[in-house]
Amino acid sequence: MAKIHEVARAAGVSISTVSYALSGKRPIAPETRRRIEEAARELDYQPNAGARMLAGRRTQIFALTEPFRADTHAPAHMAFVLATSIAARKYEYDILLLTEEEASAGMRRVASSGLADGVLVLDVAPDDERVALARRIALPCVFIGVPDDHEGLVCVDLDFEAAAALAVDRLADLGHRSIGLIGHPPASYVRSNFPPRVRRGLEGRAAELGVDCAVVLPEADGPRRTPVRAAVRELVEGGATALVLHCDDTSHAVALDELAALGRRVPDDVSVVSVGATFDTSAFHPPIDSVPLVPSASCELAVELAMRMVDGGDVPAAVHLIAPEYRAHGSTAPPPSASA
Amino acid sequence: MAKIHEVARAAGVSISTVSYALSGKRPIAPETRRRIEEAARELDYQPNAGARMLAGRRTQIFALTEPFRADTHAPAHMAFVLATSIAARKYEYDILLLTEEEASAGMRRVASSGLADGVLVLDVAPDDERVALARRIALPCVFIGVPDDHEGLVCVDLDFEAAAALAVDRLADLGHRSIGLIGHPPASYVRSNFPPRVRRGLEGRAAELGVDCAVVLPEADGPRRTPVRAAVRELVEGGATALVLHCDDTSHAVALDELAALGRRVPDDVSVVSVGATFDTSAFHPPIDSVPLVPSASCELAVELAMRMVDGGDVPAAVHLIAPEYRAHGSTAPPPSASA
């Protein structure tokens, strides 16, 4: 709770010199700077947040709007919140949490009270109500996810189409001619923005390559995940030699379990690739190849763009897609027919 | 982005009158107040956050420290974060997120820069490092959870001992003389503060009432939850006529599934009670009686205490335990032997 004038007195300089020394905005003699820094350290000086906001026109705060919908997949979203927070701290920014109904009312409030320098929008729905708001408020907004109508917005996201296509490429390269997708529950294809993109990417690239492609979207249910098991059986018995998984971690585990129950070995009998997972697919038995969704990648880019906007740099209003990356863990191989 | 002087001009009064009218801290003539409120509404006036912090010595912000440990159960913690945020908004407070390593460094930073009026501590470990920090900083701190060493701290939590005891009471009242507890994985009994309290409460009350009591702590594992199934079998075959569940939602579902697989009906053959669950146990098949852990109850009390401390009221440094509540959903009945 030391104040700047105490530091100034301790260092034998004026208040403004302290400010310039600490911000580096004007040249200060090395010896003077040293004294000031030492005094600041000894007094445990931290500039008062309110005063800084008022005088500096910078709050050093980003608002994070996160609706926490009932169907929000908690672990994944926690990972995004965490990644955002860590990315922001690298620029000395803090995160103010705006939840629920507050996601919209809060955005407005934060904008007009000048509580934050920018807004990061998480858990984006295809028809997100925050889109309209983002266009209206005079605050940099970055969407992590892509709403249907994203004109004039700055969005960041994994290139899900390319991610799915990458998985298809890999499998096709190995000689697979028939692959199956186990997706999220059907409801997710309405509420979230990315499941349809994975499906599109997969089917599109499969068509380009002349690869057969079946899609099953198992309903969500209890711990038995019966629909997932049924999906695995359906696809494998239908002749698929490779499975692409785009679903939650439990479904991954259940799918592997079902393959084992069917006596199909991975990767000898069936190849498996995960697309868009935020969890660690190398921890499964067996470890699974993955084209992951990396929260820190999206969040770091989002924060970087937000910072540029705050600093007055101009950032193209566009969807900034992050290139996918294939992580091999040994769950893919040529199909049995090819080696036979 | 309207400023107070614009409101003052529009309403034909001085700046201070606007401030008093809006804060209610001095009597203002009804007609004047009306004009001011109207002007504020029309200009969409929101006091500037920085100016307010500086002049008012109130930030209207609570910091929330949430370490997001790897073993943190995401859905439960998201529920707490959300509940805290909602509780805080009732007092017009916002939540600033402090995560990870930042949980400690951030507490210090927030305290000495005056960014928040108080700190809410979530996901408390028995030997939490934030305890020492809380004693050192000059900011109201409220722990949601009880660390081992809580002297001088303000803590809020469900009375887990009483919750477990309540479950035992209910079962004993119905005539059960042998009950089994299926708890969290053993590791949780070291890392978290509440599992041991449930166990203590259960065993203690069971001993008082002369009820047999067996405890199994199944290891965490994959989606099959084999250890949970084994635990159910072990307890039921060991003669338990009632199960107390203190574990995650998947384990609940698996336990019910295993009972069904064993041909034991709930509640006719086996009674089941859940203790300390944050999820909805009435959604299971069959619905399960519950002595729940209600995030909003803990968080609302925590925020209320924090507000009192901010307002200078004195709050006893103590563990504020919340009385448990029994929610019947039809999963308990007298044991078969009693009715036979």
Next chain:
DNA sequence: GTCCGTGATCGAAGCGCTTCGACCGCTCGA
């Protein structure tokens, strides 16, 4: 030797709000 440019530092003016003390006119009790 004078002048000017430059690096280093300082003083003071805000930033937009809250709050203290003062003021003014009115009512009511003595």
Next chain:
DNA sequence: TCGAGCGGTCGAAGCGCTTCGATCACGGAC
């Protein structure tokens, strides 16, 4: 009738910081 008291309002002093000139000493160029 007079003054105390009070409801209602205003002006101004900060809150702690950033930042814009201004200042000053010093060296090099002419």
